[in-house]
Amino acid sequence: DTEVTQTPKHLVMGMTNKKSLKCEQHMGHRAMYWYKQKAKKPPELMFVYSYEKLSINESVPSRFSPECPNSSLLNLHLHALQPEDSALYLCASSQVVSGTSLSYEQYFGPGTRLTVT
Amino acid sequence: EDQVTQSPEALRLQEGESSSLNCSYTVSGLRGLFWYRQDPGKGPEFLFTLYSAGEEKEKERLKATLTKKESFLHITAPKPEDSATYLCAVKDTGGFKTIFGAGTRLFVKA
Secondary structure, X not given: OOOEEEEOOEEEEOOOOEEEEEEEEOXXXXXXXXXXXXXXXXXXXEEEEEOOEEEEEOOOOOXXXXXXXXXOEEEEEEEOOOHHXXXXXXXXXXXXXXXXXXXXXXXXXXXXXXXXX | OOEEEEEXXXXXXXXXXXXXXXXXXXXXXXXXXXXXXXXXXXXXXXXXXXXXXXXXXXXXXXEEEEOOOEEEEEEOOOOHHHOEEEEXXXXXXXXXXXXXXXXXXXXXXX
């Protein structure tokens, strides 16, 4: 099973709202990622968790707050977003490499289409 | 600085007309090169991982190859359902960060 699930599929929120995006995987992967993707652009990395600890924060504004409550779940809490934050938000997971020169592919969820009004 | 460049930006083919997509990369140390397929409004779907120059992998009508500077995704006798954006990505020795190319949008007409 190589499935990553994301909820909700679509989200419309005002600039004063607080909402959360959820991601779940059951592949035993210990690395989980949040990406932001604008139309006709490649995914942009936002956050990486490894073994439930935040490993990478790509200078993302504090109105985006990630959380990894356990090895299968990843949340992205949203607050006071701007219209330019409207995008497809993708969650991904992968195995964690240690002690080797190789790297493993990421498996992506279907995304959450976020519209900020 | 790590960089991934894909060409062409868009490719229009007739059904059955074989062609190749290019991915040129610059990384300090390659840990893996990945090909993904992405349909509009959906998440990228993993296709292949290549690790070293000379490596090739195949899946149905797709074949990915790797040299020290670039990778090709060959599409043999494409069908309309192969229409999608194909993304190339590389991971260097630095850790978790994956660098994505801008993608090639493929259109296959019946």
